[in-house]
Amino acid sequence: MERTNRDLGSLDAGITLQLNNAHAKETSELDLAHLNTILSMACYARGVDQGKTAFLIALDHTAPYQNPNFAWFKRAYQSFVYIDRVIVAESARGHGIARLLYEDLFAAAPRAGIHRIVCEVNLEPPNPASDAFHLAMGFEKVGQAVLYNGAKTVNYFAKNLG
Template sequence: MSRGEPLMEAVLALNNSHAQELSWLELERLRNLVEQAFYARRIGNLDAFLIALDQDGQYDSPNFLWFRSRYARFVYIDRIAVAHSARGRGCARRLYSDLLDRAAQAGHDRIVCEVNREPPNPASDAFHEMLGFIEIGSATIHNGSKTVRYLSRTL
């Protein structure tokens, strides 16, 4: 993903329009994520984007740190968003497929992520189940305002 300012601002806007599912970002934090990402891609002008870090990421997210405390090597899907106008066209599936291929080529054997349990995210639950992710844990974060399920898929 290019780090050009108009694109980064568009990614930020798409991310923040899904802040309940993803978490709100400021531009500098987004830049930092993209700069250190194992994988940062978009589809089209900005139909969708995905940002993932590997275990070497310098990231203070409680979810990322949960995985780091349990696994020596992994790829963590930090966030994915699909524009409402691009829903139902397979964008998320294409990004995940490309990420899985790249992770396997880099010698990774585990892809991890979290999905909200509270507030619920049934579309994400169904999507990850269809792709073979399984629940491996859960946590309540952000002073009890959010509960997440931790998911993993082996390659």
């Protein structure tokens, strides 16, 4: 299986969008314009097979991102890289691709002077595989929020890098 990740750009957005929307329950559904906006703000956007097999998109604390989870981290920390979404296609799970993307991000963030990675994981609707993955990658739970009039509950996680 191909495990090379590369930067994603607007030319990859249509392919990435298909994988994103197939997993909207775990992340959120996007349209092409919104995905391109997120990609334009990203400090890190990498994927496997142009985002068809897997991708990770992250924004640093300076991004003008309007999102309740990002806003929570802005209130909690001065400096961070926020993982907005990471998805691995069902057919590619269990091959270490998410770990590869995370380790690449963990190496890139300190080069940019940022030593904290943050993210949220759904508690409701539940996403136990993501909880287990983030704990195994060294993240710690740092908070929780109920969003969208109770439709979603998330746990907030952070990992300090060296």
